[in-house]
Amino acid sequence: MILVVDDDKAVRSSLKLLLKQSGYAVETLAGPGETLDWIRRQTPSAILMDMNFSSDTSGREGLELLQKVRVFQPGVPVILITGWGSIDLAVEGIKKGANDFITKPWDNKRLLESIRTHQMMSNREDVSMDRRELDELYALAGIIGEDPLFLQLLNDVGKVAPTEATVLIHGESGTGKELIAEALHNNSLRRDKPFVKVNLGGLASTLFESEMFGHKKGAFTDARSDRKGRFEIAEGGTIFLDEMGELEPASQVKLLRVLQERQYEVLGESKTCEADVRVICATNRNLEQMVSEGSFREDLYYRINLINLTVPSLRERPGDIPMLARHFVRQVCHENHLPGATMTQEAENLLKKYPFPGNIRELKNLAERTVLLASGSELTGDDFQAQIEKQAPVNASNKRMGLQTIEGAEKQLIQETINFYRGNLSQVARSLGLSRGALYRRLDKYNIRYES
Secondary structure (H helix, E strand, C coil), X not given: CEEEECCXXXXXXXXXXXXXXXXXXXXXXXXXHHHHHHHHHCCXXXXXXXXXXXXXXXXXXXXXXXXXXXXHCCCCCEEEEEEHHHHHHHHHHHHCCCCEEEEECCCHHHHHHHHHHHHHHHHCCCCCCCHHHHHHHCCCCCCCCCCHHHHHHHHHHHHHCCCCCCEEEECCCCCCHHHHHHHHHHCCCCCCCCEEEEEHHHCCHHHHHHHHHEECCCCCCCCCCCEECHHXXXXXXXXXXXXXXXCCHHHHHHHHHHHHHCEEECECCCCEEECCCEEXXXXXXXXXXXXXXXXXXXXXXXXXXXXXXXXXXXXXXXXXXXXXXXXXXXXXXXXXXXXXXXXXXXXXXXXXXXXXXXXXXXXXHHHHHHHHHCCCCEECHHHHHHHHHCCHHHHHHHHHHHHXXXXXXXXXXXXXXXXXXXXXXXXXXXXXXXXXXXXXXXXXXXXXXXXX
């Protein structure tokens, strides 16, 4: 049973017809009083709720009703229905416990997707499974780890994947956020459609529309031919937007429209295109803090933060480090046509104690250097320690950051790493866990000069 609460009779009738045609039982109510009486006696599977029930359009009544609904029905999904002019009100509703918001006039497909997603999420039970059981249920090839914290993440991936929910993946640089995004796609109903990756950190704001939505020949000075945008390429599938925290404010507005309306326009073409794409985002930055500082749009944050997954750092899953290291050692040997190499127990113990600020990316880099530079096929603690010490400038900088501003520490770290690698920016970016585009942006930001 789905409960629809709206003071507009036409809206109630329209939603009732749509939901009944989709196989749902529906109850419609006009205002807060009768709604509270009803939910005291019955539990719906979802609630669609307007925010204004009188000539007062402040949304105060809607927010009060939402809070009371949450007292009586804390686990029932609540989807707000609001006009574009009250997006800020909808965001306030999300803060107070709503699960999603849909704008008027709503898109039927988008509304039904939201209902199905939140019903599925509310009905799924948390079940602890070991890695073997997870592998039997889900496609997790290429993802290594058995730590309980990591297994919980994989379990969450399996639960979220079949839905259409937008997912935000948090995690430090190098933790494997892209692999988690791929696992979400590979276990979704869109698995046979494209999975398109976009690194927003390396995308200039002036190119955002052309890159994401495409352009027609002659749309601007350098548009010498038609170009498909990433959303068109990903049609029917999944688009993975990495480094969300690097997105410029002007581009944030353009992305929000696509997420909200599921529509976009190709540059140089007046026709509006539908975007049948699932969106997965990732960041290593604190977007909530960026919202409070005014550098990231609050409405966009709540739109992409429908489902939040956090990838643990290697420091939080030290038991997985030897397993990952052995995997990378085998991989390096195979790629370089070398005889197989093994690791001593001493080496494994050393790696488990090392903090790995660059996480899996740093571990892979360390394993590669150690295999290629070690004198024998048995890799010892001394072999790994020798390569760790070559990273001393980076690690020493990390220890000194506490007395500096974040920006000052980041600038110093980048400068020291450039000096250490003698201007080789590919090595600098890999060591710092950044894409080359993100590194270039920081070089411009801090006015860092370098010689290659």
